[in-house]
Amino acid sequence: MRKTALLVRLAKPVAVAAVAAAAVLAAPAANASTTLTAADVHPAAGTFSVLPEAAVDGSGDGTAAGAIAWYKAHLGNTGWEHYCEKAAENSYGTTGVWASANAHWNGASPKHTSGTPPVGSFVYWNISAYGHVGIADGNGGFYATSVGGKIGHGSSTSYFSNYRGWTPASVPHQ
Template sequence: MHRRLTVGLLAVACTAAGLAFTASPASAAATYPVKTTLDGRTVKDPEVPVGRQRVADKYPEGSSVTIVCQDDGPSYGGSTLWDLTTDGLYVPDAYVKTGSSGRVMGACSIPQSFPAKVTLNGRRNKGDAATAPGSVVDRYPAGVNVPVVCQAASGGAIWDRTSHDLWVPDEQIKTGTTGYVSGLPRCDTDGTTGGGGGFPADPNAAEAIAFARARLGHTDWNNQCELFVERAYGTSGRFATALAHYRWQRDNGRIHTGSVPPPGAAVFFTSTTSAGHIMLSIGDNSAISTGPSVYQTNTFRERSDYLGWAYVPSGW
């Protein structure tokens, strides 16, 4: 079994007897508010598209990021400084309220080296079997330090990419933690929480989702999708139709496309009527929708009439 993903990050604070390894940066992580909604990137590149190396709207305006270290990169927002968060994602320092235009954290140290627990084959792809095509037999003997440049998820387990462009299962490396290593970036966005960065769209998002879940299977909400979402947030009479709600969100520049809606977000569709349609995102690419009965779906973004998602108004 490969090391399973764990919630949160554990500090690297131990060394293996007789086998030193490079620990995380010495300076403690620090939390700062963001100036605007920020994407999270696995690379220091302002132009990288949303997808494998960029998570849209990872850190919403009003939330905070916890920085592990800082590094130089391409200029963005008037600064060449980039911050690596405890999520293993880079954000441009110009849009983080650190109280300084310069460094407030230590420089990132990449790669970080850790001893192999057993002799390991280097794999061409994360998740590959030890003898998969392209594997390098006995590339990392037991006890030898493995230089890790980034980490990623595959099949619910953590995998480490080395500076030799090979992959090894993280459970076979003595990193000092059972989770991701603080101070190492992600290699890609697999297994990374979508937009919202773990912060709900609204303080009442959890309660709204609970309201919607409790009504799965109910048949008394047909043609009342907008009211359903509003009632989930403890309000009503905000918009006459889902389409009117969508137009307000659109006209105020709040609609997001191309990213997974965070929990509690409103999800919009043109539908087959002039009223449009709205669902409530419950996270993990799933949403709860009304119809002849209230149901849950994870294929809503595949609909041809999908318009995008938005955080519900802050006044709800």
């Protein structure tokens, strides 16, 4: 009986710490700086823009407009670096569907390798072992992590090398 009581007392702080750590990963701290310079631009891709942050009620509501609003509300945030798939899923109000951008690309359909991706569609690059994913703005550009080291807007899908293509806008699911 005493061992059980001791284990319960020890397990409680560990569980609290795990919940706290998960909260930090789920909601990265905001970065006040949204100023980007020419050094942040991929030379072969032209330019990208930083749009002013705005509070939009539809953010993360499962729609293409909500996904774009989510990215706009997080512009300049550095806490999502190396979590592009999580950011893309969170923009649609979900998380934990795909293990990586490559897994998302491999499992999603239909795949399109040409044409301008429609607003809210997922755009993919093969730039690492895990790939990279963002959300199309509907005008040939995209929102994603790692744009100048933070969440940003690229004016062209050629901002990153090895563009794969796009899949339709929808709440991620397997």
